[in-house]
Amino acid sequence: MNFVFNSFLCFCFLTSYGCLKSENPENTPRIGEFYIFQNNIPIYETIDRAMLIGKVNIGDSLEIVDVNVPDKKKGFWYKVIHKGKFGFIPMNEELQKKLLAFGYKNEKGRITASSLRVRDKPNLNGKIIGSVIKDTLVDIIGLGFVYEKIDTKYDTWMKIRTSEGLVGYSYAGYISKIQNSELNEADATKIYGFIEIIEDPVYFVQPGGREVTNLDPSPCGYNKVEEMPRNGTIHLTESKYTDQGITYYKIEYSDNADGCYYGYRGWISEKQVIYFDDIYSYTMKKYGAEFNKKFLDVINRHSNQELNVKTLTIVESQFAVKEPGYVFYEVNGDNLYFEYKGKYHFAGKFTGEFGDINNDGTMEIIQGGGCGCLCSEALVSVWNNGKIETIFRESPAGQLQWSIESPFLIASRYEDSLKVTEGEITYYELKNNRLMKIEGPPE
DSSP: OOEEEOHHHHHHHHHHHOOOOOSOGGGSOOOEEEEEOSSOEEEESSTTOOOEEEEEOTTOOOEEEEEEEEOTTSOEEEEEEETTEEEEEEOOTTGGGTEEEEEEEEEEEEEOSSEEEEESSSSTTSOEEEEEETTOEEEEEEEESEEEEETTEEEOEEEEEOTTOOEEEEEGGGEEEEOGGGOOGGGSEEEEEEEEEOSSOOOBSSTTSOBOOTTSBOSSSBBOGGGSOOTTOEEEEEEEEEETTEEEEEEEEEEOBTBSOEEEEEEEEGGGEEEESOHHHHHHHHHTTTSOHHHHHHHHHHHHHHTOOOOOOEEEOSOOOSSTTEEEEEETTTEEEEEETTEEEEEEEOOSEEEOTTSSSOOEEEEOTTBTBEESOEEEEEEETTEEEEEEEEOOSSEEEEEEETTEEEEEEEOTTOOEEEEEEEEEEEETTEEEEESSOOO
16 A cells, blocks of 8 residues: 655645644644554654654544644654644654544535445554445545545545544545535435424524525525524424534425515524424424314314414404304414314415405405505405405505495505595495495495
8 A cells, every 4th residue: 555645735735724823732723633553653842853742642632733844854744732732743654654644624525436434544454334325425524634546546535424423534535525505405304394493593505504695595586584484483394404413404485375475495403493293293292281172183284284384373363254153263363263163174364454344244354465454455355165265456556545434445545645635536345255346436
């Protein structure tokens, strides 16, 4: 087995970190470490070998703070820290047989061999402690400074960590380094579960990457960060990925009921969530003493279909219909459920105000385009055989105030001064669950 020290690699490593001149070993950044193969390796106080300050043995910790430190004889040295003190070790081919230098790394690698062995030391004599199959992603936490030929390849050894936490050494010739930007859905583990967010969350573009912004893509246009789930929210997750020993869960959502309105996407650390597979059991355990079990069953089924589950808030609604026996509830503010003859049902989502346009005892829902009842758009939804159904959408130009003066829905146009303009009032009449515009004011 032939070893050749790659001086250019060390030079690049040096320029990346700069020359470290601190005289305090405790505060000096470490840029790498040695794997020690033999005992009694000498460490010198200076690069002239004037004083031996100690020896290192197999299993000792020996970290690197600088490389390519020149001496007067055109040789080069490692500057190291051992037992809290600086020291020097010569960089030569003979020494590479006794200890092997690794630069610290924080990179990703993809296995290219059908099955790559992981060993307890960086050579072919190392005990096999595991293996990783082709296309598996691993963390590269150390890159060897010495190249050697194995099979037809000429490369270094890497210190790696698998997603299961196994740490060892593998030959770099069968590991392809990648960037975080190359990670894709195929690299994540597919799951179907839920997370409850237990503190103010931080979302990342990718596991271990930077935080998401409103300029990052989502399933529906750009991310809408302000809509991403907050502390106390429960959310579906269908992907997880482990980066540097931390598992991240992916969440995403798109509000596309009326076209692509908004969406979000991001990854959140396991440190900020509780993960569970069975939302039914989790909800029952958390809310069972407070809410009716049959009602929770219906909410669970509906929530799974919506793919976006929130912490439960249930209040009795003011919505009413003329048929007796119905009791309505609002769940999480914008979901309307009802109880009828001991059974619970989901009626639909709603946003807006309740009112009875035609005085028939059954309410309608009037929404002013998401901005109250003063807006350029109006939506009217009606009760129709156990469901909330939108029957009317109007988008005239300008600012309008929508109000009910039974039996009419009225749109009053405003000027910039917010004064009603004469002749700019439109009347609508509700008949057979259809809203019709009336020409001119009613008599």
